[in-house]
Each structure stands twice: as C-alpha cells, then as structure tokens.
Amino acid sequence: MSDPTVLRDNNRAFTEERDWVKFHDPKSLLLALVGEVGELTELFQWLPAAARAQEDPLHTQAGEELADVLIYVVRLADILNIDLSEAAFRKLNGSSTRYPADQFRGRAPEKT
Amino acid sequence: MSDPTVLRDNNRAFTEERDWVKFHDPKSLLLALVGEVGELTELFQWLPAAARAQEDPLHTQAGEELADVLIYVVRLADILNIDLSEAAFRKLNGSSTRYPADQFRGRAPEKT
Amino acid sequence: MSDPTVLRDNNRAFTEERDWVKFHDPKSLLLALVGEVGELTELFQWLPAAARAQEDPLHTQAGEELADVLIYVVRLADILNIDLSEAAFRKLNGSSTRYPADQFRGRAPEKT
Amino acid sequence: MSDPTVLRDNNRAFTEERDWVKFHDPKSLLLALVGEVGELTELFQWLPAAARAQEDPLHTQAGEELADVLIYVVRLADILNIDLSEAAFRKLNGSSTRYPADQFRGRAPEKT
Numbered sequence: 001m002s003d004p005t006v007l008r009d010n011n012r013a014f015t016e017e018r019d020w021v022k023f024h025d026p027k028s029l030l031l032a033l034v035g036e037v038g039e040l041t042e043l044f045q046w047l048p049a050a051a052r053a054q055e056d057p058l059h060t061q062a063g064e065e066l067a068d069v070l071i072y073v074v075r076l077a078d079i080l081n082i083d084l085s086e087a088a089f090r091k092l093n094g095s096s097t098r099y100p101a102d103q104f105r106g107r108a109p110e111k112t
Numbered sequence: 113m114s115d116p117t118v119l120r121d122n123n124r125a126f127t128e129e130r131d132w133v134k135f136h137d138p139k140s141l142l143l144a145l146v147g148e149v150g151e152l153t154e155l156f157q158w159l160p161a162a163a164r165a166q167e168d169p170l171h172t173q174a175g176e177e178l179a180d181v182l183i184y185v186v187r188l189a190d191i192l193n194i195d196l197s198e199a200a201f202r203k204l205n206g207s208s209t210r211y212p213a214d215q216f217r218g219r220a221p222e223k224t
Numbered sequence: 225m226s227d228p229t230v231l232r233d234n235n236r237a238f239t240e241e242r243d244w245v246k247f248h249d250p251k252s253l254l255l256a257l258v259g260e261v262g263e264l265t266e267l268f269q270w271l272p273a274a275a276r277a278q279e280d281p282l283h284t285q286a287g288e289e290l291a292d293v294l295i296y297v298v299r300l301a302d303i304l305n306i307d308l309s310e311a312a313f314r315k316l317n318g319s320s321t322r323y324p325a326d327q328f329r330g331r332a333p334e335k336t
Numbered sequence: 337m338s339d340p341t342v343l344r345d346n347n348r349a350f351t352e353e354r355d356w357v358k359f360h361d362p363k364s365l366l367l368a369l370v371g372e373v374g375e376l377t378e379l380f381q382w383l384p385a386a387a388r389a390q391e392d393p394l395h396t397q398a399g400e401e402l403a404d405v406l407i408y409v410v411r412l413a414d415i416l417n418i419d420l421s422e423a424a425f426r427k428l429n430g431s432s433t434r435y436p437a438d439q440f441r442g443r444a445p446e447k448t
Binding site: 135139140141143144146148149150151153154156157158161 | 359363364367368370371372373374375377378380381382385
Binding site: 037045064084089 | 116119122126129131132134135137138139142145146149152153156157161162163165166175176178179180182183186188189191192193194195196197200201202203208211216217
C-alpha cells in the first residue's frame with residue numbers, strides 16, 4: 001500500500017476540481033458513506049457465512065465497494081481535520097488495553 | 113499518516129492474539145462495520161447541516177468513530193485479500209474518467 | 225394504512241413460495257436491511273438539508289426504498305418472533321417517560 | 337398488531353410535544369435511522385449464523401432496536417407524505433411479478 005496522505009490529497013483535488021466541496025458537509029458525506037456500505041453488504045447478504053469471496057467477479061466487486069467506503073472515510077476525516085491514521089492506531093492501542101488478550105481469548109467482547 | 117500496511121498488520125495481530133479470527137467472517141465484520149458507522153452517524157444526526165465538529169468533545173469522538181470504521185474496513189480487506197490502497201486509487205482514477213471535471217462542475221452526479 | 229399482520233403474512237408467503245426461508249437468517253436479513261437503507265440514503269445524500277422530496281420521481285423512489293426497508297424490518301421481526309407493533313408502542317411510551325416534554329422541549333437528546 | 341396510523345400519529349404527537357419537528361428533516365432522520373440499524377447489527381455481529389435470538393435478554397433487546405428502526409421509518413414516511421403501508425404492499429406485489437416463484441425457487445436473486 002502507498003501513502004494515505006496521497007489518497008486524501010487526490011480525493012481532495014478530485015472534489016475541488018469539480019466544485020463539489022459545497023456538497024461535502026459531514027451529514028451528506030455520512031449518507032454517502034452509508035450508501036457505499038449498503039452496496040458492499042448487498043454483495044454478501046445471501047452468501048453462506050463461510051464464503052470468502054476469493055473468486056471474481058465478487059472479489060473485484062468487493063474491492064471496489066470497500067474502496068468507495070474508504071474514499072468517503074478519508075474524505076470525512078479530511079473535512080473534519082482528523083488525522084485518520086493517528087486515530088486508528090490510538091484506537092487499536094486502546095483496544096489492546098481494554099481487552100487484555102489473556103482475559104478475552106476466544107471470547108467476543110459484549111456490546112455495552 | 114503512517115504506513116497502512118502497519119495498521120493492517122497490527123489489526124491482524126490484535127485479532128490473532130485474542131483468537132478472534134474465528135469471529136471474523138465477512139458477514140460478521142460487515143455487521144460490525146455497520147455498527148461503527150451507526151455510532152458515527154449518531155454523533156451528527158441532530159446537528160445543523162453546517163456544523164463541522166471542530167470543538168471537543170465532538171471532534172475527538174468523531175475521530176474515534178471514524179477510526180473504528182477504518183479498522184473494520186482494513187480488517188475486511190485483509191480477510192478478503194484485497195489491496196485496499198490499490199483499490200482506492202484505482203476507484204478514484206476511474207471516477208476521474210467517469211465524471212470529467214468540465215462536465216460535472218458544481219453538479220452532483222445522479223445515482224443510477 | 226392496512227393491517228400490518230397482513231404485510232407480515234404476505235411477506236412470509238412470498239418467501240416460502242420461493243423457498244427463500246433458507247436465506248433468511250438474522251445476519252443475512254440485517255445485511256439486506258442495510259442494503260436497502262443505503263439505497264434510501266443515496267437518494268438524499270447530495271440534496272440540500274431543506275429538501276422534502278415532494279416531487280416525482282424522488283417522491284416515488286423514496287416510497288419504494290422506505291417500503292423495502294419496512295419489508296425487511298417486518299421480515300426480521302417475523303423470524304425473531306417479535307411483535308413489532310407492540311414493541312414500537314412500548315418503545316414510544318418509554319421515550320415519553322424518558323424525555324419529559326417540559327424538560328426536553330426544543331432540545332435534542334444527547335446520545336450517551 | 338394494531339393500526340399503523342396510530343403509530344404514525346403517536347410518533348408525530350411525541351415529536352410535536354417536544355418541539356423536535358425542527359430536527360426532523362429527511363437527512364437527519366436518515367442518520368438517526370442508520371444509528372438504530374447499527375445498534376441492531378451490534379446485537380448480532382458476533383453470533384453464529386444459526387442463532388435466532390429466542391432467549392432474553394437478546395430477544396427483548398432485538399425487539400427494542402427493531403422498534404427504534406420502525407419508529408424512524410414511520411417518521412420518515414410521515415414527513416415525506418408517503419403512505420408506507422400502501423408502498424410496502426405495492427413493492428411486495430412488484431417483487432412477486434419480478435421474481436416468479438417457479439423461476440426463482442431456492443435461488444437468491446442477484447443484485448444488479
């Protein structure tokens with residue numbers, strides 16, 4: 001994978017070149033994100049639980065929909081001035097503390 | 113931002129250390145992704161359209177929820193053997209061709 | 225509006241006549257529900273906040289997508305043996321108690 | 337189940353008594369709907385595919401979250417002047433024509 005700041009910057013340039021910044025308020029981008037997540041879930045909804053989507057066309061389609069989701073996540077972080085990579089590493093570190101491996105081994109954390 | 117392969121690898125190590133790989137089939141991870149997207153939308157649902165979430169605690173909370181969304185996107189790409197960064201750049205390039213800047217300036221593309 | 229038990233029963237008959245009951249486990253139906261929610265959000269994502277979708281084709285499309293969402297909500301309730309109407313009235317009554325009108329007038333409840 | 341117009345009317349009265357109508361534009365309600373869908377998916381995400389949530393507390397929680405989803409669906413239909421029940425029956429009839437039982441028996445329709 002390459003530098004995520006490049007993805008953010010290309011994404012921003014793409015938006016600015018089309019004068020679409022005016023559409024990119026947080027609530028609109030969130031709805032667009034949900035739309036892409038929905039396109040992704042539709043690929044998997046009727047597949048068996050064990051399916052891993054390793055064959056085409058599903059593999060390529062899943063990559064395209066995941067990419068669309070990522071693009072909106074990166075764009076949302078950009079307009080909200082969030083350092084997404086930093087936030088993700090901090091969250092993962094927090095989870096490591098919150099769910100000690102020896103206490104949660106093989107056991108899904110319950111939602112509270 | 114730092115290297116996204118590190119995020120993927122840390123994510124994978126976190127999962128393996130807890131023996132949670134068995135929970136991470138695509139459909140389960142998709143439902144978890146939706147859960148995190150829902151936590152993100154709840155932060156913004158009653159805010160004015162113009163709100164940009166620049167103040168805390170909202171700014172930090174939005175970063176945490178976006179991070180959770182990214183973590184599941186990265187984890188899904190990992191189990192599906194998708195090069196997420198490559199897929200995102202390809203998608204963005206495809207959109208540049210599909211929506212020429214001079215034809216779509218200031219005009220949102222219609223969903224078809 | 226007509227009797228919601230008829231909608232549930234027609235929905236169930238539609239599924240059984242096609243031998244699709246085997247696809248309708250909770251996780252699969254939830255992913256299908258998300259897909260329909262995504263089709264609904266895509267209709268509104270780039271519209272102004274004030275848009276109310278009173279004109280066609282948007283009005284009809286919104287009705288169709290909301291209907292799809294409802295159909296999966298009703299189907300999920302059916303397979304989970306949930307009396308959806310009873311649950312909805314109980315929830316609404318609970319919210320009336322939880323958010324007394326005189327304390328929450330004009331003020332959105334914060335997510336906690 | 338009881339009359340869905342009563343649910344719509346109670347829902348509307350609840351909103352008006354709190355002066356929350358001003359928060360209920362379509363985009364905000366859609367984000368709230370997604371939030372409730374996310375709370376529902378979180379209940380099921382790590383459960384086995386075969387789990388049917390017949391025991392409490394999960395059964396009751398699923399009912400509460402499904403109710404929240406329904407409440408926002410009904411509220412959205414109300415502000416958009418959509419007859420939800422009529423739309424749902426029309427959609428179900430359309431699906432019966434689109435997916436003839438003898439052609440689609442035991443076979444999930446592909447997303448196109």
